[in-house]
Amino acid sequence: MARMTPEKILQTIAKVAVKEKTAVYAVGGFVRDRVMERPCKDIDMVVDGSGVAFAKKIIEPLKAEHEVFFEDFDTARMQVEEYTIEFAGARKESYEKHSRKPKVERVENIAEDLARRDFTINAIAMHIDKEHFGEYLDPFDGQSDIERKIIRTPMEPSATFSDDPLRMMRAVRFAAQLGFGIDGVTLRGIKEEVERISIVSWERIRDELLKMLAVTKPSEALNTLFTTGLLAYIVPEVAVLHGVEFVGGQHHKDQLAHSIKVTDQMAAMTENVSLRLAAFLHDVGKAPTKRLKEGRGWTFDGHEVVGARMITEVGRRLRLDTDTVKYIRKLVRWHLRPQVITAEGVTDSAVRRIIVNMGDWLDDLILLYRADITTQNPKKLAQREKDFDVLMRRIEEVRERDRLRAFQSPVRGEEIMQLCNLTPGKEVGKIKGAIEEAILEGVIPNDYEAAKRYLLEHKVEWLT
Structure with a gap:
């Protein structure tokens, strides 16, 4: 049986979309990576309508497995061979000032959905219908930003980051992952909105930090975390290592710069x-x-x-x-x-x-x-x-x-008790410790016969 490809998956989805009279688009990282000619195993789809309802109709045609539905967010996820496919109704998410839970609202069309996405490079939709397959809907010129290697928000940074403050960290991470720079207005927006990161759950912050550490050169992300002020919120214990102090001609190196270099x-x-x-x-x-x-x-x-x-x-x-x-x-x-x-x-x-x-x-x-x-x-x-x-x-x-990898006394506790006429207690541990110390110091080799001999020679001394 022929294996599935992204094109086959999209064509199958398109056939069901025609049957259901529903507009469906590929979006997000999948489209970005397609423009950049990078492989991608995660396929995100937006439905003009209910994402969950459409997903339920696509399971059988795709022979999908491990489907999961998130009714509150109108999203569904499923597996087709090595590909993970996610369906979502056209929507926007935003966070109240002090809330860590997003408010999800349905929007009227794909254009509104794209406007509420994090960055222009991820705000490109791809037609999957037979007549226009592979054509892009790119209202924020994301393809140009991909060519220029720029991370930029589709709306004013304050609005984009207010919708989801984690996007500030995502900007830093994408720049490091893709080898891009962050647009000046967007970078300034991060610095202005940095305090908003405090409402994001620590699990999401942790995941972004670990993704930054997973890139080829983590310093690209870690330095930006510091200069934007994000690091002071995430790991203040490391942020305070920045700086060189001079007193009476004595100075020390910048410990933050050192830590980042060690990480690289x-x-x-x-x-x-x-x-x-x-x-x-x-x-x-x-x-x-x-x-x-x-x-x-x-x-x-x-x-x-x-x-x-x-x-x-x-x-x-x-x-x-x-x-x-x-x-x-x-x-x-x-x-x-x-x-x-x-x-x-x-x-x-x-x-x-x-x-x-x-x-x-x-x-x-x-x-x-x-x-x-x-x-x-x-x-x-x-x-x-x-x-x-x-x-x-x-x-x-x-x-x-x-042979010290799994080191412990070759003479076990039960035998020590038998040879020394002891019951379980501190004396047994003390004798084991003395044998182990002798091995560590090179007094005896790490083998059973030598350890047993050493025990018999010293047991009277240890027990008195």
């Missing part, structure tokens, strides 16, 4: 968005720990500990799941540890401890350590890169030799 360098190494977010947040504790100390200059002592605590609040605000918060918090807490190890000398004991402490997240911590190298001093850069290579080599050597 991380993006070049991994597509893991949670790890990119950890890179963006890794120095979040520097603002509250900044001190000017005589003989040392500017210091940020303990910023990794303070920052790890702050991640809990940032994660709660952004509605991150518990596992992601735990992951980022641990990376922030220990992000300096690889640097400390290389500075103190890469001993087997130190390497074993970081392997055990980080577990499956060690490779991500090492990536963060590498991304955190932003010095412009050629001599310092060469030394940091050399330190990185030495640490990586030693980690692999110790891993291979000690």
Whole structure:
């Protein structure tokens, strides 16, 4: 059976539209990407009439699956092979001044629907009827803006952003995703309306932020978030890192610029968005720990500990799941540890401890350590890169030799109780800890016979 294509899907929809005497158009990102000759698996349709009612009539002709109806918003979504299709009645959405729920109103025709869309590049409709198939309805010159690579609102920015304040973040994200610039009037509108972002749900804000971090070069979005004032509302803990303070000839680097550069360098190494977010947040504790100390200059002592605590609040605000918060918090807490190890000398004991402490997240911590190298001093850069290579080599050597990824005492608690005539309690954990410490320090190898021998040799000492 021949697979579906966007053209086949649209032609099938068009046949049903003729039968139902209903005008239906392709709109939004699908049309934008078609103009830009980019593939798109999400197909948005607007119906001059009820989106839900029309969608119910198209399920069988399209052989659609997983259909979902949102009656309150007059929208429906369904799956046709790898394509997600959404139908909506021609409408406009707007938010009351202090409400986080949109007010949906039906409009008379497609022209009104397009006028209430976010940007001109997304306010292009495509005819799907047989006679005019592929022709565009472009009342706001979106095709020209695509050619000029400009993000611009179809109406006055204040009206567009008032309808949905999240569009301010979407402007930033689209610019970064598509390599476009933001029109000057639109950019000024974001700065003027920035406080409106406070009525948007944190789940929607989080999703936009993560999409920005997923682009090839996140700095394109993150810098604009800061200059427009949006970052101060979303992650104020990072926004306050901006600036260089001079006192008595002493100054420190701009920690916001550093954090953004680390995020870009991380993006070049991994597509893991949670790890990119950890890179963006890794120095979040520097603002509250900044001190000017005589003989040392500017210091940020303990910023990794303070920052790890702050991640809990940032994660709660952004509605991150518990596992992601735990992951980022641990990376922030220990992000300096690889640097400390290389500075103190890469001993087997130190390497074993970081392997055990980080577990499956060690490779991500090492990536963060590498991304955190932003010095412009050629001599310092060469030394940091050399330190990185030495640490990586030693980690692999110790891993291979000690098999420490899932480290725990080779002698289990039940056997300790039997050999030492103990019942469950603190003494068992204490003995296990002593065996593990001996392995970490290299006193004994990480194998069962050596650990059991060590237990028998020291049990009297430990129990008295």
